[in-house]
Amino acid sequence: MKRREFMTLLGGATVAWPLTARAQQPALPVVGLLSFKASGDSPQLEAAIRQGLKDAGFVEGRNVLIESRYAENQNERLPALADELAQRQVTVIVAANTPAAFAAKAATTTIPIVFETGADPVQLGLVASLNRPGGNVTGVTNFSVELAPKRLELLHEMLPTAHVMALLVNPTETALAEIQSHSVLAAAQSLGLELHVLNASTERDFDAIFANLIQLRADGLVIGGGPFLVAHQEQLAVLTARHSVPAVGEYREFVTAGGLASYGGGIADAYRLVGVYAARILKGERPGELPVQQSTKVELFLNLKTAKALGITLPIPTLGRADEVIE
Numbered sequence: 001m002k003r004r005e006f007m008t009l010l011g012g013a014t015v016a017w018p019l020t021a022r023a024q025q026p027a028l029p030v031v032g033l034l035s036f037k038a039s040g041d042s043p044q045l046e047a048a049i050r051q052g053l054k055d056a057g058f059v060e061g062r063n064v065l066i067e068s069r070y071a072e073n074q075n076e077r078l079p080a081l082a083d084e085l086a087q088r089q090v091t092v093i094v095a096a097n098t099p100a101a102f103a104a105k106a107a108t109t110t111i112p113i114v115f116e117t118g119a120d121p122v123q124l125g126l127v128a129s130l131n132r133p134g135g136n137v138t139g140v141t142n143f144s145v146e147l148a149p150k151r152l153e154l155l156h157e158m159l160p161t162a163h164v165m166a167l168l169v170n171p172t173e174t175a176l177a178e179i180q181s182h183s184v185l186a187a188a189q190s191l192g193l194e195l196h197v198l199n200a201s202t203e204r205d206f207d208a209i210f211a212n213l214i215q216l217r218a219d220g221l222v223i224g225g226g227p228f229l230v231a232h233q234e235q236l237a238v239l240t241a242r243h244s245v246p247a248v249g250e251y252r253e254f255v256t257a258g259g260l261a262s263y264g265g266g267i268a269d270a271y272r273l274v275g276v277y278a279a280r281i282l283k284g285e286r287p288g289e290l291p292v293q294q295s296t297k298v299e300l301f302l303n304l305k306t307a308k309a310l311g312i313t314l315p316i317p318t319l320g321r322a323d324e325v326i327e
Helices: 003-023 043-055 075-087 098-107 145-158 174-191 203-216 227-231 233-242 252-256 267-282 304-310 316-321
Strands: 030-035 065-070 092-095 113-117 137-141 164-169 194-199 220-223 247-249 261-265 298-303 324-326
Touching: 030 043, 030 075, 030 098, 043 267, 065 075, 075 092, 075 098, 092 098, 092 267, 098 113, 098 137, 098 227, 113 267, 137 267, 145 164, 145 174, 145 220, 145 247, 145 261, 145 316, 164 174, 164 203, 174 194, 194 203, 203 233, 220 233, 227 233, 233 247, 233 252, 247 252, 252 261, 252 298, 252 324, 261 267, 298 304, 298 316, 304 324
Parallel strands: 030 065, 030 092, 092 113, 113 137, 164 194, 164 220, 220 247, 247 261, 298 324
Antiparallel strands: 261 298
């Protein structure tokens, strides 16, 4: 081989070496975010997940990537979206609500899953136990669904002379609906109240619900938990104000939209903990060995303007317990 040819080959190899080195750089881990909601519906909650990741050392774009899939408030889309993330072989799936958790669990038995739920995940069948979840699933619960009886107690506290109450649930979220119906019915019995359980699974059901409330002569309404009702809580708040129905929802957005009160778990704190757990799994911990965390923060919000419009004088102890009184 001539010297010039040898030098040309050597030069070409020199150029190729850094390219090969770059190609061998490890890919960033990917967090797959699966949500029942529409894109942009809850930016503060996604920010909380990112904060949890950051608290544990993971910053999006620097040492972790996030791929999001949104069901646009349609439960039936979740299985296909979960399958997409599983086929993409993301490093960990964050299931941002109960239906998303079920869809993710059905899609994979190997990719770690971190869920957020407002109910007891053992009762739901998501994990074997809180302390030892087992398998590829763990997560965070704020037990907000379990607070449904407390919402009835709060409504009774604000309406001490009321005798007939109603509970709104989504029957297509079967496990959540059953848990809430049984617990709130038991609470109503202990308080000496008559309780009617009403069902809504689409927006088309709402007008019939409020017509039914009038026929039942219900004095107040407890809005049940679950992704569908939470996704429509602002719309429901507007309807309760329009029909002059005292109602207690789950989160602050219900109150800011005109609802009387809300009482539920601190959901932003729960989502931050989800981010922290996802980070721990990225660092190598096994999901089945991570106990389900319980977010213990509970928040009470009241709308003073709505109370006045309804002719309700809020009890001083209730006002004193509120995290915020919106005027």
